[in-house]
Structure formats: structure tokens, C-alpha cells
Amino acid sequence: MKKKRGILFGVVFICVLFFVIVFFVRNKESAEPVSKSDFKLNTVVTVTIYDLEEKEKKPDDKDKRNEKGIHREEKDAEEIIDKALKLCDKYEKIFSRTLPESEIYALNHGTLPMEDGYYLLSEECAALIEKGLYYSELSGGAFDITIEPVSSLWDFTSGEKIVPDAETIAEKQACVGYEDVELKGNKLRFKKEGMGIELGAVAKGYIADKVKEYLVSEGVKSAVIDLGGNVLCVGEKPDGKPFKIGIQKPFADRSETVSAVEIAGTSVVSSGIYERYFEKDGKLYHHILDPATGYPYENGLVSVTVLSEESADGDGLSTACFALGLEKGLELIEQTPDTEAMFITEDGEMHFSKGFVYCG
Structure with a gap:
């Protein structure tokens, strides 16, 4: 009799354990993402x-588990x-070419603070310009972050569908050339007048x-x-x-x-x-x-x-x-x-x- 009870107890224990495991696995799988x-x-x-990751629960914290058993x-x-x-x-506010309060806007309009003939950049701005110059060189100038004087002539969002005239494009093209950007740490200078930086291709x-x-x-x-x-x-x-x-x-x-x-x-x-x-x-x-x-x-x-x-x-x-x-x-x-x-x-x-x- 005792032997039968032991077997029965073991079977019940295994069944309960199985359903507990299934419950937690299903709960984990069904946890809804937050978007x-x-x-x-x-x-x-x-x-x-x-x-x-679950927050570490302090001894005096109230139990904040939700119905899925998650602390967070x-x-x-x-x-x-x-x-x-x-x-x-x-x-x-650092990388935008069009926001008047952005760092790149100030750089392109010559209003960024200067020291010894160089514009002073934030660490983030200098890092991204360095990345952009790297890919400009890697592509042999086929991609060039100094395209800004030309790209500022084009407007692909307003719906006005204006094609800049060839003479203006040619004039601004003379200001393009990544080789004419000198970057030293967080200091930058343009070797030609009228140059600018466009980081749209690397910023996102x-x-x-x-x-x-x-x-x-x-x-x-x-x-x-x-x-x-x-x-x-x-x-x-x-x-x-x-x-x-x-x-x-x-x-x-x-x-x-x-x-x-x-x-x-x-x-x-x-x-x-x-x-x-x-x-x-x-x-x-x-x-x-x-x-x-x-x-x-x-x-x-x-x-x-x-x-x-x-x-x-x-x-x-x-x-x-x-x-x-x-x-x-x-x-x-x-x-x-x-x-x-x-x-x-x-x-x-x-x-x-x-x-x-x-x-x-």
C-alpha cells in the first residue's frame, strides 16, 4: 500500500512540475514587447x-511582480x-545641416567658435566627421561629405520640384573636396572658402x-x-x-x-x-x-x-x-x-x- 502511495505521489509531483515548467515557458514566450x-x-x-534584465530587488521592497512574474x-x-x-x-542638434541651432549649421555658416584658425568641434561632431572623411577617402571621393554646397541647392522634400541651374551647380562644385578638410582632434578648418559638411549619409x-x-x-x-x-x-x-x-x-x-x-x-x-x-x-x-x-x-x-x-x-x-x-x-x-x-x-x-x- 505504501509503495503504491509513493508511486502515486511521484506521478503527481512530476505532473505538477511539468505544468509549472510549461506555465513559465509560455509566460516567457508570450511576454509582450514594448514599442x-x-x-x-x-x-x-x-x-x-x-x-x-530584472531589477535587483531590495529586502524592504514590496513585491512588484506582474502577472508574468517579471520584476521590471x-x-x-x-x-x-x-x-x-x-x-x-x-x-x-549636433549633426543637422538645416537646424539653425545645430553644430553643423554653425560650422557651415562660419559661426562656430574658433581657435588659431580652426573651428572647435564637440567630441561627437568630430568623431562623425572623421568617420565621414574615412568613407569619402575609401570611395575615392565618389561619396564626399563636403557635398553640402551642392546638396543645399537641391530640395527633395518640399514638393516644388526645382532643378538648380547648371551654372550655380558648377559654381558650388568648386567648393567640394574632402581632401580640403583638415581635422585635428576636435579642431577643423576648410582649405577653401565656401565649403561645408553634409553628414546625412552617416548620421543616422x-x-x-x-x-x-x-x-x-x-x-x-x-x-x-x-x-x-x-x-x-x-x-x-x-x-x-x-x-x-x-x-x-x-x-x-x-x-x-x-x-x-x-x-x-x-x-x-x-x-x-x-x-x-x-x-x-x-x-x-x-x-x-x-x-x-x-x-x-x-x-x-x-x-x-x-x-x-x-x-x-x-x-x-x-x-x-x-x-x-x-x-x-x-x-x-x-x-x-x-x-x-x-x-x-x-x-x-x-x-x-x-x-x-x-x-x-
Whole structure:
């Protein structure tokens, strides 16, 4: 009799243990992510947190577990996201070419403080300019952050569809040339009058990296940062699987994808002519300008998507590779460690670097 009771007790214990395990596993899997979006950096920015480290509970704390048994409340994630979104505002006031209160605006208009003939830059501004100059040199000037005198002539957002006259473009072209920027630490000077800096092709990637850095410092273990074409992940999904990120189909709705990739802790950045453009007299004009002509590139490419460890590198490379064209762009990617890319040409064909892996 005692033996039967022991067996019965053992069976009941195993069943209870099984249901407890299933309960907690299901709860973990069903935990809802916390997400917020806002219009910043001239695009829709979305930060989604999937998993946070649990706060260390003090002995005198009241039990703040929610129904899923998690110490960290939803408001913790919301507060972290709010602060992450504010970082976008902070960096826009440094890197924006058009905000009168920004550091780059002051640099381009000659109102930044100077010392011994050099403009004095903040640490963040100097770091991003250095990154931009690196990719300008790497591309042989096909991508050039000193395109600002020319890019300021073009307006792809107002809907006015104005093509600058050739004489003005030629005049401003004479002020373009990354080789004529001298950067020493946080000091910068232009070797020619009328020069300016345009960081639009690298700023969002840099900001995404800074947002990720902040999220990790706050104990975020799993998240997706989406800065409108720049996607950066923190870790992997809570179930241990990678995030599946869709690659937008050019000239289609943002929800329509042409392919997808699986990433964990890394970045996906796309640059393309479909992002900002207008059509006039049957001709399409887009925002990726050729420093050699002052007009939009016409090299048969529609978009370039780069997979990299850091988003700033993906940003710089995607624009540099677009500027270089399909053949030279692919060559550059193959020479860059831990980096892959997909190119889409005007005929809709997709071209991949050797290690690029897509999942649909």
C-alpha cells in the first residue's frame, strides 16, 4: 500500500512540475514587447524592447511582480524608450545641416567658435566627421561629405520640384573636396572658402549605435532600433532566435519587402533613390548626388543594403557603394571584413556579396 502511495505521489509531483515548467515557458514566450514610435530625423523612428534584465530587488521592497512574474515593469521599458528617443533630438542638434541651432549649421555658416584658425568641434561632431572623411577617402571621393554646397541647392522634400541651374551647380562644385578638410582632434578648418559638411549619409547610423549603447547600459538584452532604413538589433529575440528584418522593395510601401535577413546584435542599412526624390519632365531626380557632376547618380542602381556590426559603418558603406556602382561597390564589400551587401539594379535584379544570406 505504501509503495503504491509513493508511486502515486511521484506521478503527481512530476505532473505538477511539468505544468509549472510549461506555465513559465509560455509566460516567457508570450511576454509582450514594448514599442514606441515618433517622427524624428525626418523619418519615423521606432524603438522596441523585447527583454530587460530584472531589477535587483531590495529586502524592504514590496513585491512588484506582474502577472508574468517579471520584476521590471512595463513603465521601465517605456521610460528607457522615451530617453532613447530623446537621444535622437540631442544628436540632431549636433549633426543637422538645416537646424539653425545645430553644430553643423554653425560650422557651415562660419559661426562656430574658433581657435588659431580652426573651428572647435564637440567630441561627437568630430568623431562623425572623421568617420565621414574615412568613407569619402575609401570611395575615392565618389561619396564626399563636403557635398553640402551642392546638396543645399537641391530640395527633395518640399514638393516644388526645382532643378538648380547648371551654372550655380558648377559654381558650388568648386567648393567640394574632402581632401580640403583638415581635422585635428576636435579642431577643423576648410582649405577653401565656401565649403561645408553634409553628414546625412552617416548620421543616422551613428545615432542608432548611440541608442543601442544606451539601451545596453540600461540592461536591455533584446531590442530593435529602427531609424527609417537603419535597423540595429540588441542581442537576439527572447527565444534565442535571430530577428527577421525585411528589406524594403524600392518605390513600394514600407510594408512591402523584396527580401529579408536574419540578424542578432547587428545592423541592416539600406540606401536608395526611392527615399527622397521627385520627377520633372519625365526625369527622376534623387538625393544621392555625384560630387563630380552635382547631379543625382545615374549608374543603374536603385538601392544598396549593407549588413555590418555597427550601423554607422553600414550607413557610410551603403552610400559609398551606391556611389561606386555595382562592380566597384561589390568589390569594396568583399574587401571589408564582417560585412555583406545586396544591390538592386534598375531592372529589379538583386546582386549579392559572396557571404550574403537571405531568408525570403
